[in-house]
Amino acid sequence: MKRFLETGNFAITEGAILAGCRFFSGYPITPATELAEAMSLRLPQVGGFYLQAEDECAAMHMCIGASLGGMKAMTATSGPGFILYADPYGWALGCETPLVVLNSGRVGPVSGITGAPGQGEFYLMRYPTQGGNFETICLAPSTAQECMAMTVEAFYLSERFRMPVSVLADQLITDGFEDISVPENDDEMKEMGLRVWPRKVCQGPEFYPYTDELDIPPVVLGHNTGGICSDWTPTVEGYDIEEVEAHHKHAYRLIYKVRNNRHLFNHLYEKKFMDDDPDLVVVSYGTPSRVVNTAVIKAREKGLKVGSLRLINLWPFPDEHFTRKTKYLSVELNWDGELVREVQRATPKDSEVHFLGTCGDLPTTPDLIEAFENLLKNEPLSRKGWVLEEW
């Protein structure tokens, strides 16, 4: 095991290499630029390829090409660039092309604040493209170490589900320096719970079987399997077809291969003080979780019965954590409230669901504890800054 004081971007790069990624294409954008730079340095050292693209749309399409040619590939960006993935993301979902896509969230809309963390793309990660009729898988790490682990895991899942899998981080995690351990051999990888799935080649002739089964290898071109893939609804063999029934079957696969195999990733969450039926469950993901966890520990010391649920597997949304009727508080890095809507949907009818947002900066522990206290006393949240006069 090698230890480093390094950034999340470094950790992601090492994770990708451990997972077998040998192709990266990206376009400069804060805070994902350093990841591209790290890839440009590290990939050639392991015989891999870094290609700067003319835009993010090209970056992800080049990754698609590399993946179609049999390589494990990855691209990374932030919100303004993620938008340009919409086109290739749909193609990769439909053609079932394994890929890893990283989004390091910053403050939006548009360029917003470039060097500050945001969580404005919670729903965009669920619906990164048009057309519907698919599920997406998204993992959200909250530390640099976890960035490495989730990158490895994303590659693993992308091969087994044969689809693009996304990692949602934010500016603080990818740019921040932390203690990172990088395994040096297979045993150490196993010890750290890192798993790798090799690239295999679909031999056909059924390249797009109508089934929810895992582990059907993807279409890889250049092996003369007769593999074909396109942006149209495929027949089982991959021919383009305009037919509602064929589309229904294809959509069934894209949706249910994920829904019916959630056991592969739905263990990815963290619970703190959740065993004694807390009176308030604080829900969060990414860096805000780090403040939430501290605040929850402090709140417990004060005798407040508060628990923390940190989501790592964001999509498909893990409804199973929300079966208890209690108070919920969603803590997010946005002012509009995104995760909270999903919590509202997933919790039992008449559950009390609250939202506490900040953006560009983390909430403070005292602010969070004050919020916990208010909610437990059935008092409204004081939302500093919501009324302009308060600024």
Next chain:
Amino acid sequence: MEYRSSRITSKYLRSRKIPSTACSGCGLGMNHKIVVQAVDELGLEVADIVWGTSIGCAGRQTFATWKGDGFAGTHGRAYAIARGLRIALPPEKKIILTVGDGDAFGIGLMHLIHAARSNADMTVIVNDNLGYQSTGGQYGWTTPQGSHTDSSPYGMFEHNLMSEGMDVLEILKGAGATFLARHVAMDGARAVETVKRGILNRGFSLIHMPYPCPTNFGSRELGSRNQVNIYRWIEEQAAPLGQEKENTVWATGIWHDASNSRPEFHEMVHDTVEKIRRTGTL
């Protein structure tokens, strides 16, 4: 030129997609045949080529016609996919793309320029039906000046990439393409020879091939779907390079041949990475 259509069809094409569902009288099949014939005359096998296409008439009608491996990209992106694929595939595999004019010279032009810049080994056949035809017949970026289409009811008055002194092939030459040519679909054996040379270039080759669309372009510009009219109209306005007449829109032949004159993308990138891997530096 010996007529070998049925033999090459059964050798290289999938019976499920041939004949295509293109409109009767569509000239796309002539372009398609020229390319497959070139492949055959070069003695290439099905396994030697990965065939990519775009969307639209040009893309969809040629998608999955090739017996071997193939893909169709989203609109305008096949060139970016092909560049990633070029890195991953062994260098001896050929990549042929059959795409539309809107795809290549409109939405995909930036990716096309970067494919030319990197001199990625691929042969791009731009099947130009003089506009956006599968969406019903709107003008495109190589539609002849003045043409009447569904989106230029008064005649196409904007300058485009075939206007005087503004040839799209000039842009691609400036971007570093190493083989550029233009032929109309009726050029037959001459076009086959050109496509062969394009495929043999280890680098980025593009052959611009205007072809007749009787259904949309022909019916709007010439007032009838009569195939003969649009075939004649294109033929009359095409002439071999150096023999242009006053009304020549398409000067045909090899436009720029710098075949094998500079490093090809796959080889250059692979050699460079290999050197860094071995020595830690360049």
